[in-house]
Amino acid sequence: PEDLAATLKDLGRRCHAIGMVAPDHPKITAAVEELKAKGIPVFSLLSDFAAGVREGYVGLDNRKVGRTAAWMFSKAAKRPGKVAVFVGSHRFQSHGLRESGFRSYFRENEPAFEVLDTLVNLEKREITYEALLDLMQREPDLVGFYMAGGGMEGAISALRDECKGQDLVAIVNEITPESRRALADDVITMALATPLRRLCQELMPLMDNAIKTGTAETPGQTFLPFDIYLPENI
Template identity: 50%
Template structure:
């Protein structure tokens, strides 16, 4: 396959070759809108000079420092989340976005609060995942008082103080999981549910939506008591083995947070494909393998790429207009993956 030429780039951008030449060589008297159009076309067709155009386009743009706090540095989902945020930061044409990323391997509120406060003076805005706790709220208030907005990511915290929440509608995600189990189960029976812990606001909302769906629309199913798995693989594995051993009529299981790898392993070892409808959150190599071998029925995932792009843009805009007086939230539809989906990981 031949590399795109200047003529190809001009056609893709809807401009003349002379204009492309001026953009590539950084000559004056080219409108910013035209430069951006040529850059976007270069990215789209794979033109080799796209990075040069971007660097010149951002040369006189101010820097924007973004703090990003994620959980579990070794987990594939959070590694992919960081990768997508870094890619969207590089793609931004509004500012030169620099990311300072920190991981919290032990998900405790005090640790998250310390990481948040440590961002003061180092970043212009922070996005974080973590627990909802008064210590976290105090840290968010401290940053806000310093003019640094904090955005809750994936699971909400510090409502009324943080700038905005970006993620799925977790109440709706729980209802979707309930709908799938009620439709895919061969017959009504017992249903299990795991959440990471009571301080994960997103997990509590998923649990609420999950239970409300069965109460309203599938009353023939019996929901067992919710189990806390602390988002750990081994604890989830042991608890799932226990559930499957004690309840031969278990027909469905929803892992509303982390630790899904343990549930997938236990179902794979103890049941034939299709005997238990297992629903988890987030597409990773292990959940994809579970879909493909039939131990997993559905994955409900978060559109991180879109969230990262929209969040970075909103952060930059907020830095120009100032903190909002009314904190908000931005919901993104969950992505649904089944064994018949086409995977591009």
């Protein structure tokens, strides 16, 4: 957080408006508040932070993303069982909202599934790889996992190396060359992704307006429709 707060302050000396992906942390909120006092609007992207201080949020309705992942998981799983959830950090609000949406769907609609304690992977490939291998060996009733943040590359590698005959449901966050290949090879079930072009198209006018008219008294949220990728539509 200290490094990101310092980066924000440095950008504030060179920019008229700032868009940033960051964890929700008091030190970052303080930096955003300092910039707002100088008339420099800060927009949170993909994961909200500094609520009530930042100029606006542009990204997905992450709770809805999590519930959509759970709906697909429940339809794709061949039987009820144990379900793993990975987040990059508890400080990223988007990860927490996806996780809570995922869990709430199962509580309401599919109580036969058991969602395990959340695993934090710091969005690191190696940590995710080892954690998923351990789960597959330790939990014979595991039916799949949801990657609510980054680190899916490690999960995909683990599935390719060790998932023979287990037929796990695997839902990941964002479409990349690696997740696209995994979909094509039927290694993962679905990817939920941010429409990045649409995000930029929405963000630029908001920034332009904030620069011209000043920071808003009531910060807003702009929710984008998310993209769903399956093996048959990539």
